[in-house]
Every structure is written in C-alpha cells, then in structure tokens.
Amino acid sequence: MAAEDQIPRAQANPEKSKKRKKPKKDKWGQPIAAAADERAVEQVQEQETPEEPAVAAAEVGEGAESYECGKVVASGMPYTTTEEEIRELFDRFGPIRSLQLSRFPDSGNFRGLAFVTFESDEVALKSLELDGYKIGNRFMRVERCRITASSKRQKKTEFQSDPEKPDGCLSAYVGNLSWNISEKDLRDFFKSSRIASIRFAIDKRTGDSRGFCHVDFEDDESLEKAVGMNQSELRGRPVKIAYAIINRA
The missing domain is CATH 3.30.70.330 (RRM (RNA recognition motif) domain)
Known part of the structure; x- marks a missing residue:
C-alpha cells in the first residue's frame, strides 16, 4: 500500500476536512446575510425611533418585553415594494395612523423595512397574521415593535x-x-x-x-x-x- 494511501483522508486533504460554514437562514428557510445583518431590524428601530413624548406600551406576561402600542414592524420585503402596496396590505386589518418606510441614507431607496402604526393595539395584533406572507419572491416578517433601550432612557428625561x-x-x-x-x-x-x-x-x-x-x-x-x-x-x-x-x- 502506498504511503499516501495510509494517511487518513482528513489529513491528506486538510482543506476538505474543514467544515464549511452553512449559510444562515431565517425561520422560513430563506437565506439571510452575515451576522451583522441579523440585528438589522433592532438597529433600525434604535436609529429611527424619534425622541418624542412617551407612547403607551403593552406588556404581555411578567418579565416580558415592552412594545409600542398599535405599532408593528414589517421586514424582509423586496426593495421594489411601494408605499401604496404596503398600505393596501395592512389596511385590510383596520385604519392606519401612520406608515414609515425605512430607506438607505445614501440612495434614498426603500430597504425592505417599514413601521406601521394602527389606531389601536387590537388591530396591530391582528396584522401579525401577515407574518410569513409571501410578497414578491420573499417572505415578509411582521412582529410587534419593541420599545428600545434608547427610547426607554428617553422616557425618563422627556x-x-x-x-x-x-x-x-x-x-x-x-x-x-x-x-x-x-x-x-x-x-x-x-x-x-x-x-x-x-x-x-x-x-x-x-x-x-x-x-x-x-x-x-x-x-x-x-x-x-x-x-x-x-x-x-x-x-x-x-x-x-x-x-x-x-x-x-
């Protein structure tokens, strides 16, 4: 038997023995970007939460997170999605008080993320049915909008x-x-x-x-x-x- 045949395959091909990092996927099996993008929604909420008088918050259960009343965040939408399409999609659940689209600061193009505020928290909860809804070739994620650490600190001073x-x-x-x-x-x-x-x-x-x-x-x-x-x-x-x-x- 040749000497190279006696060498374990993992040693003979060290590069192949290295485990390839599997691409990360979201809960619907769709590939997502690197770890830096995993907190994209949270970072945008931190950056785009305006410093304003405190809004009412709804809490579920002891020790649970706090959420902005009547507000949800929709992410994962195609960049080509228009404001009219988003409004039409959410308007079926009840009156929309405001719709805020997040855009890239350099180009001004839509970045697939939107904040929808309804007239009531009850309507906002109903809109969570859109979580996992396929829009274009992507699956949208809809979740309640958390009250971020920065907005909590702001409430203490405003x-x-x-x-x-x-x-x-x-x-x-x-x-x-x-x-x-x-x-x-x-x-x-x-x-x-x-x-x-x-x-x-x-x-x-x-x-x-x-x-x-x-x-x-x-x-x-x-x-x-x-x-x-x-x-x-x-x-x-x-x-x-x-x-x-x-x-x-």
Whole structure:
C-alpha cells in the first residue's frame, strides 16, 4: 500500500476536512446575510425611533418585553415594494395612523423595512397574521415593535406635560418627525409663521435625523401660532410642538 494511501483522508486533504460554514437562514428557510445583518431590524428601530413624548406600551406576561402600542414592524420585503402596496396590505386589518418606510441614507431607496402604526393595539395584533406572507419572491416578517433601550432612557428625561413658556422664548421643540423630513416640509407646515431658522437634531454616529428639531421664530406671534398646531399631522405623523426649554450651563 502506498504511503499516501495510509494517511487518513482528513489529513491528506486538510482543506476538505474543514467544515464549511452553512449559510444562515431565517425561520422560513430563506437565506439571510452575515451576522451583522441579523440585528438589522433592532438597529433600525434604535436609529429611527424619534425622541418624542412617551407612547403607551403593552406588556404581555411578567418579565416580558415592552412594545409600542398599535405599532408593528414589517421586514424582509423586496426593495421594489411601494408605499401604496404596503398600505393596501395592512389596511385590510383596520385604519392606519401612520406608515414609515425605512430607506438607505445614501440612495434614498426603500430597504425592505417599514413601521406601521394602527389606531389601536387590537388591530396591530391582528396584522401579525401577515407574518410569513409571501410578497414578491420573499417572505415578509411582521412582529410587534419593541420599545428600545434608547427610547426607554428617553422616557425618563422627556416631559410628561407641556413645559411653560420660558421668558424671551422664540423657539419651539418639534418632535415625532418622519426620518426624511426636510426644511422645506417644515417651512410649508409653518407657513403662517415667520421662521428665522431650523435646527435639526442629528445622530452623531450615523448622521441621520433623530426625529426632532428646534424651530426659531422671528416674533412671538409666529411662535404662538406654531405651538397652537400641536398634534397636527405632517407626512402621516401627529407632530409634537411645544415651547423649547432653554438649557442653562
């Protein structure tokens, strides 16, 4: 017997003996990307949860996670899916209060992830029936939208009632904004007021909007008009408008 025939096959072919890493698949058997993408939904929720007054949460069971009331997150959709198609898909369960599509910051294209907020938590729970629904050549995942650690921390610091107007205040806090809101959108929204400047809050790590801004007005009358528009809808979201708190060192 030749010497090479006496060598165990695993030793003779060390490269073949190495176990190939099997591609990871989701719960429907569809291949998914590397480990970095496994937390994509969680990361997007962290980045796109605007800093706004606390929303009601529903908890199931002792020690269970907390979820945003009436809100679900749909992921795994084809990038070609339109807002109209998503709205039509979820509208069958009940009235939709807002629909927020997540987009790639560089191209602005849809990234297959959307946040759907219904009028009630009961309707949101019914929409979970779409979990595993095939859309295009992919299987969509629908789950309740968790209250992230960042939003929990935010709740501890944000005011539960509107702050009183500080002396000399000409600025307003504007929250619960859509991630892709523009300065033009805000100027059109506050068209009855005279705006001096708009200061968006930007995430230093990602460069994306943090979901709120401060608007400086030219006169007190303009500020009062703006604050009077609190909870008015802008791009499908009820906007929080309050007097800006002046931070003193």
